[in-house]
Amino acid sequence: KMCETSFSLGLQERMQRLQELTDFTESCQADLKGLFEALGWSQELDSHAFQMEVCPYDPNHTVPQDRMEKHKASCQLSKMGYSKEEQAEMFDPSVYYEKANIPSVNMDKDTFHQVILQTPENAPHMKSTGLHTPSDASTDLPDVPQNHKRALCDLTVADRLAIYDHVIQQASQQSAKRESNEDLYVDLVAKLKKDEEQSGPKSHLEVLAEMRDYRRRRQSYRVKNVHITKKSYTEVIREVIDIHSGELGRIWQEVKDEEFKASQRSSHRSHV
Ligand SMILES: [Zn+2]
Known part of the structure; x- marks a missing residue:
């Protein structure tokens, strides 16, 4: 009998708590409704604008479709270990070269790895690990540095020299097509x-x-x-x-x- 009483008391308490929570959510709902009405907004979501997608770099990130490109760019840099401050200093300089008569060289990851694997320093490393194609070795190789500090930290002097030579060669090929200054x-x-x-x-x-x-x-x-x-x-x-x-x-x-x-x-x- 004691047991039954304590059970019904516990049940009553839980019912009461449930009622309190229901009242609370209803009052919140009413507040929100009043707010939406005051602002003249619709409470219904625009399903197109809020189409969510999962970030390819981190499955925990769900981002609205229209902001995904921006998020991906920054998320990739974050995954590579660039701080927010470093990212804020980065910008895409291609706009300066579009109409200017200046040779510019784009370095994608594959080209970058091909270039640094040509250095005598990295060539034996490839043989000893039994790697034959640059794509196999790509896990061991650094990513394309996105700022000067990273270039100094991640790349050896030989790497940087190989990249310098590559860029100079590409640039002179480009400017050979033009007459001169x-x-x-x-x-x-x-x-x-x-x-x-x-x-x-x-x-x-x-x-x-x-x-x-x-x-x-x-x-x-x-x-x-x-x-x-x-x-x-x-x-x-x-x-x-x-x-x-x-x-x-x-x-x-x-x-x-x-x-x-x-x-x-x-x-x-x-x-x-
Ligand atoms: Zn992400």
Whole structure:
């Protein structure tokens, strides 16, 4: 009898607790409903926007479909051990090279492993472990470093030298297709010409005079740069910048002179 009483007491207590919880969830539901109404939102979820997917790098991550690409990029870096601070400093520089006349070399994981396996240091390692193809060895090899610190930590001096050689070779192949740094110079003049065209048509004579000046300047540039191949990269770039600055300075001075003349003419006219 004692047992039955304590059982029914326990049951009552549990029923009471259940009622309390039900009341609590109902009051929460009512609060939420009021909030949604006040904001004018619908409580029904947009099933398309909230389509969830599982992250390929960590099955514990469930991410909305539309944010998956962004998450994957950051999650992969996190798995490779890059901190949030390091990730914040990373960016995709390809946008700078899209239209610029600069050779750029992309290094994917396979190319990267092929390159570092060519070093004499890594070649014997491949033989001793009985590995024959780069894909077999890929578990032992470092990932493509995503920042400078990682490149210094993960790669040996020989690795870095092999990558340097590879990049230089690729870049020189790319730039061999282009003429030389003079392209940059021609592009600037062409661009300025285009801008001038937009500001007003030129007489045939003016165009001829400009072409003559341009040829003379280019000739003098060539004469001055006969030994261009013996110059260091910095020296070449310094000269290109010098020439561009001089060119811009000259054009701006011409514009100023024109404006000055025009203002004098108009003030002169108003006096007469
Ligand atoms: Zn993830």
